[in-house]
Amino acid sequence: MEWVKAAHVLSVIAWMAGLLYLPRLFIYHAGVAVGSEASETFKTMERKLYRGITTPAMIASWIFGLWLAFGYGLVDFSQGWMWVKALTVIVLTGVQGFYGSLRRAFAEDRNRRSHKFFRAINEIPFVLAIIIVIMVIVKPF
Numbered sequence: 001m002e003w004v005k006a007a008h009v010l011s012v013i014a015w016m017a018g019l020l021y022l023p024r025l026f027i028y029h030a031g032v033a034v035g036s037e038a039s040e041t042f043k044t045m046e047r048k049l050y051r052g053i054t055t056p057a058m059i060a061s062w063i064f065g066l067w068l069a070f071g072y073g074l075v076d077f078s079q080g081w082m083w084v085k086a087l088t089v090i091v092l093t094g095v096q097g098f099y100g101s102l103r104r105a106f107a108e109d110r111n112r113r114s115h116k117f118f119r120a121i122n123e124i125p126f127v128l129a130i131i132i133v134i135m136v137i138v139k140p141f
Contacts, residue, residue: 018054
């Protein structure tokens, strides 16, 4: 079980790293000309980060988390904190899907959003991570 916990924590770290870095790339990408060398470089970086790190890490986080919850019975679903955590993880997964649609827009040269928009959404994964960590560690209810 300790190996599964370690794998879960490591995959969550990689997932969060990707979700925190991807919008930073969008911020910089939004400021360069479509078709420029910089734009093409950002497209490559975004694709590799999203497909090569963030998505596999998300899948691993879900697999190891569900394994811990159901395989080892570590979760007591009668406690409210677990439901808040589960809902927050689902929202975080939705955020990744939204980031994926933004990445596709850049890849197809159809982004219409400013760097200010990307600065605003940059903080969403971290706020969700704060909620998740508090639920898991503090278990406030």
